[in-house]
Amino acid sequence: GNSVTQMEGPVTLSEEAFLTINCTYTATGYPSLFWYVQYPGEGLQLLLKATKADDKGSNKGFEATYRKETTSFHLEKGSVQVSDSAVYFCALANFGNEKLTFGTGTRLTIIP
Amino acid sequence: DVKVTQSSRYLVKRTGEKVFLECVQDMDHENMFWYRQDPGLGLRLIYFSYDVKMKEKGDIPEGYSVSREKKERFSLILESASTNQTSMYLCASRLGGHNEQFFGPGTRLTVL
Secondary structure (H helix, E strand, C coil), X not given: CCEEEEXXXXXXXXXXXXXXXXXXXXXXXXXXXXXXXXXXXXXXXXXXXXXXXXCEEEECCEEEECECCXXXXXXXXXXXXXXXXXXXXXXXXXXXXXXXXXXXXXXXXXXX | CCCEEECCCEEEECCCCCEEEEEEECCCCCEEEEEEEECCCEEEEEEEECCCCCCEECCCCCCCEEEEEECCEEEEEXXXXXXXXXXXXXXXXXXXXXXXXXXXXXXXXXXX
């Protein structure tokens, strides 16, 4: 079956630091990959996605590249801000499958 | 913008009570989902619905049921609430044939 493994948290960084949150997956076929973000007190929002190998998803300064050879979709940002403090979820869905499989989430805290 | 609303942000119930969690979406999406979110476990799918009056069990359906009488509304029912159902419950909707899911703000349920 499908599974997503992401970096254990919590992660604490200083403002303007470089961020990487690791995500690897196991899936049959060619899944679509997603990063969702959950700000305090809110539901999940789609941050970025990639639907095929070597695609790069990007949004709000965050990037992730779909690496089929390493089955990874690591989230990166060059310079984090306090407002990036949130919980980040990596997820996948197989084509034609309505269900998303989520990782356990990584809590990120940015300190000024 | 897609809007998914949930009837309550916080709810406190007693063991054995019947609990209804309501979710409404305003974008005519065919698919709707109920997840629970627990620390260290990520999001786990309870039930989903392809369309009106249709439902499918997710990964953890035990102790829950659902109802979808109208396209825009998807209800999660706890027939007899138990303390191990204390959790954050998230509803999501999705346009058929697309992978992106849109989430509501969540209901934090406490069962005493």
